[in-house]
Amino acid sequence: MRILGIETSCDETGVAIYDDEKGLLAHQLYSQVTLHADYGGIVPELASRDHVKKTIPLIKLTLAEAGLMQKNLDGVAYTAGPGLVGALLVGATIGRSLAYAWNIPAVAVHHMEGHLLAPMLEDTPLPFPFIALLVSGGHTLLVEVRGIGEYQILGESIDDAVGEAFDKTAKLMGLNYPGGPLLSKLAEKGDSTRFTFPRPMTTIPGLDMSFSGLKTFAANTIKMNGNDTQTRANIARAFEDAVVDTLVIKCQRALKQFHMKRLVIAGGVSANRHLRIKLKELMSSIDGQIFYPRMEFCTDNGAMIAYAGMQRLKNGEHTDLSVKAFPRWPIDQLTSIKSEN
Template sequence: MRVLGIETSCDDTGVAIYDQQQGLLANQLYSQGEMHSDYGGVVPELASRDHVRKTIPLIQAALAQSGLPASEIYGVAYTAGPGLVGALMVGATIGRALAYAWKVPAVAVHHIEGHLLAPMLEDNPPAFPFLALLVSGGHTQLIAVTGIGKYRLLGESLDDAAGEAFDKTAKLLGLDYPGGPMLARLAQQGVPGRYTFPRPMTDRPGLAFSFSGLKTFVAKTISTCANDHQTRADVARAFEDAVVDTLMLKCQRALDITCFKRLVIAGGVSANQALRVSLDRMMRQRNGEIFYARPEFCTDNGAMIAYAGMVRLQQNGTRTDLAVSVRPRWPLDEGLTFDV
């Protein structure tokens, strides 16, 4: 079974082809980061227009990379939500049209499910059940995963997602968009302990997150300290330490509740090295295992959508009809049945 996957939920255009036996045959990705950096964030209308320009050429490039004719594609998977409605409509429309023209099934994929399954693309995929920490620009969630389509939301952010807090704090430090990775690099030059920031919502029970107050605390600190490079690096280090410690503590609580021995981290922030090191150390101390995708599969990509579409078709033949429908807001705990 070979599935073509299309990802257009935000500002990355991803197209990939996944084969049930041979694995990933093609992976094409175009980032709009440079275009949106002029505005300090994603402009939805510009993102949609760029997806229109890039998706078809990337599909052609993926077919060429795999060496396959369209006649050997079994199904087309596309991200149907959550995400920016205009961007989602581009991928859904193209994906559904291709499936109709090629006479193959079309599969509407939940973006978060794609991230949760991204570590399955690696040589050592996790077995079920596992606890998943999804950390990205739009989501911070702890999810109990017991099988394909069997997801239970344990806790999530009440305001800013971790990735959003990284980007906003980076902007406060004068870093360009997307600021999260730039802040992480700056933090490597910071002196640990010079500043100590709060670990939000760790002083109370539960698995909810909140990062907006931490961002405000950082803003107040920046307004009262020097603006030299070392000070900004020290602030970045203190912020990153606070986020990492918060995520780690909540993971510990969730592991205690579920009694799971496997932890998966997914989403763009899962590429953060400080987070990986801390969680890896924690899981070794607990005699558990940790899994994550390679960096290029942590951010939005077509490979995770192709894989999720493949397992969905393999599992129960889930597909959509000719109607094109997307869900910009699609909570995971509402289930993954796509109602067209």
């Protein structure tokens, strides 16, 4: 069985084809970073228009890369939410229309479920249950995962997601958009002993998180100490250390509370080198295992949507003829399915 996956939830257009026996056959990705850079952030209308231009050409390229035609496909999966409603509607409309024209089923996929299952694109087996840390641009979640669709949200950011906090803090330092990766690169040159930022909500019980205060703390630190190159590097290092330590503390707490020794980290921020090192150290200290996608599948991509869509299609799920998008869609509202993984 082969399925076409389409991802258009935000500022990246991703298309992939997944085979349930051979795995990932082909994938293409187009990033809108250059388009939005002049505005210092994502412009939803521009994002939607660019998806309109890029999705069909990428589908053609992906089919060509896989050496397939539409008659070789058994389904179409598309991201239905959460995300920017206009961007979601582009992928949903194209995905649903192609499925109708090709007379194959269409599957509406949850964007964060795609991220959560992205490590399953790798050869290393990922057994259930596990704790998942989902850290994308707009979401920060700790989730107990018992199986595909069996999700319980244990904690989340009550304000900015980690990715948002990185980008906003980078903007305070005068870094270009997207600032998160640039901030992390700058932090490598920083002195970890020069500034100490708070670790929000780590001294109180619970698994919820807060990161917007770190942005304010960074702004005040810049105001009091200047904004020369080394000072910015020191502030970047202090900020990143605070974020990473907070996430590690929360993961450690969740693993202990739910008696787990397997941790999945996924989403764009899961590519952060410092975070991966610290979480690997944590899992080594408790004789546990950590799983994450390869770098190219940390950010939004069609491969994760194709994989998640395959699992749901094999379970008999598909959409009707209506085109729907869900900009807000809690992951714990998904139905559970049986999986061979």
